[in-house]
Amino acid sequence: MINGISVKVCGITSAADARAAVGIGADYLGFIFYPNSPRCVSAANFDAMKSQLPVVKKVAVLVDPSMVDLAALRVMGFDFFQIHFKLNTPIVRVQEWSEVVKPATLWLVPQLPPDLDVPAELIPLADTFLLDTYHAGKFGGTGETGDWAKFRRHQAAYPQKNWILSGGLKPENVTAAIKATGAKFIDVNSGVESSPGVKDHAKLQELSLVLRSGTE
Numbered sequence: 478m479i480n481g482i483s484v485k486v487c488g489i490t491s492a493a494d495a496r497a498a499v500g501i502g503a504d505y506l507g508f509i510f511y512p513n514s515p516r517c518v519s520a521a522n523f524d525a526m527k528s529q530l531p532v533v534k535k536v537a538v539l540v541d542p543s544m545v546d547l548a549a550l551r552v553m554g555f556d557f558f559q560i561h562f563k564l565n566t567p568i569v570r571v572q573e574w575s576e577v578v579k580p581a582t583l584w585l586v587p588q589l590p591p592d593l594d595v596p597a598e599l600i601p602l603a604d605t606f607l608l609d610t611y612h613a614g615k616f617g618g619t620g621e622t623g624d625w626a627k628f629r630r631h632q633a634a635y636p637q638k639n640w641i642l643s644g645g646l647k648p649e650n651v652t653a654a655i656k657a658t659g660a661k662f663i664d665v666n667s668g669v670e671s672s673p674g675v676k677d678h679a680k681l682q683e684l685s686l687v688l689r690s691g692t693e
Contacts, residue, residue, distance in 0.1 A: 480688050482655065484688070485536065498681060511540040558582060560585060609623060640661075646664070647669065
């Protein structure tokens with residue numbers, strides 16, 4: 478936690494980047510298991526680096542996973558499971574994810590078009606929700622900022638849940654984002670990279686300094 482803000486650094490692909498993220502105060506590390514992402518790691522990749530990773534909460538990031546894939550990742554030592562999915566995904570499928578990993582460790586990330594909010598029927602299924610920038614053909618990692626007013630509205634409507642702000646956050650805009658949304662938990666990825674999947678350690682340090690100072 479940095480100055481009262483919980484921080485997740487997502488898209489980790491190396492132990493060196495993991496150590497750099499934790500070194501600046503990150504509370505969570507995200508590992509993406511989505512083949513279409515340039516930041517994707519395989520189960521074998523993760524297993525190979527696991528012994529070199531710092532002791533910190535680890536998040537498996539998935540897109541519409543099968544029950545087989547989800548069950549396989551459960552035994553690999555992850556603390557949380559962040560699942561991205563289209564809004565028209567059958568509710569029974571989301572309920573199955575919730576039953577397998579339990580609401581306490583499930584982070585739901587519905588793909589929300591600009592004019593739609595998180596459906597009320599999803600709220601009981603997870604303790605944590607992440608709101609990312611909408612893009613019809615992509616699940617996160619676009620580098621584009623999201624709808625900050627929508628985030629603030631959701632956090633106010635369901636204060637009993639954990640709400641994570643994501644989407645294009647970087648040292649240059651993170652203070653404005655936190656002020657506009659009231660977010661207490663942020664997720665950063667492309668905004669602290671030198672290239673997809675390669676974290677820029679100087680940008681991580683800059684992010685930490687900005688959060689600690691509370692100014693841009």
